[in-house]
Every structure is written in C-alpha cells, then in structure tokens.
Amino acid sequence: MNKSKREVKLSVLVDKLCDLGWEYTSGRMSRSGIEVYDDIMRYVGALEDHEHWNEDVFDSVGGYH
Numbered sequence: 358m359n360k361s362k363r364e365v366k367l368s369v370l371v372d373k374l375c376d377l378g379w380e381y382t383s384g385r386m387s388r389s390g391i392e393v394y395d396d397i398m399r400y401v402g403a404l405e406d407h408e409h410w411n412e413d414v415f416d417s418v419g420g421y422h
C-alpha cells in the first residue's frame with residue numbers, strides 16, 4: 358500500500374493540541390499524559406521551558422517544578 362505524503366502544518370497541530378488542553382484543564386488527563394503534553398507544547402513553542410499548560414492542575418496531580 359502506497360500512502361501519499363502530505364504536508365504537516367505546525368499551526369494545525371498546535372490548534373489540535375490546544376483543543377486537547379481542555380482534557381488537561383478538566384483534570385481528565387493522567388499525570389504522565391500531563392507531562393508529555395507539556396513537553397510537546399514546549400517543543401512546538403507554545404510554552405516556555407518553565408511553564409505548564411495549567412499550573413493549578415499540574416500542581417494538583419503532584420507535579421514538580
């Protein structure tokens with residue numbers, strides 16, 4: 358099977374990740390999911406090195422700074 362390659366747009370990816378941030382904010386994401394989410398958002402430039410998508414939720418699951 359030959360799959361055609363398509364261009365991946367960073368802006369679309371970031372928009373989808375921001376939508377997923379609602380899972381983070383609602384407390385439905387696991388601690389490991391939160392850590393991976395923050396790492397991805399830092400990688401794409403949406404967060405600074407010291408930031409978390411939602412500091413209150415991050416702290417409530419026992420996150421570390």
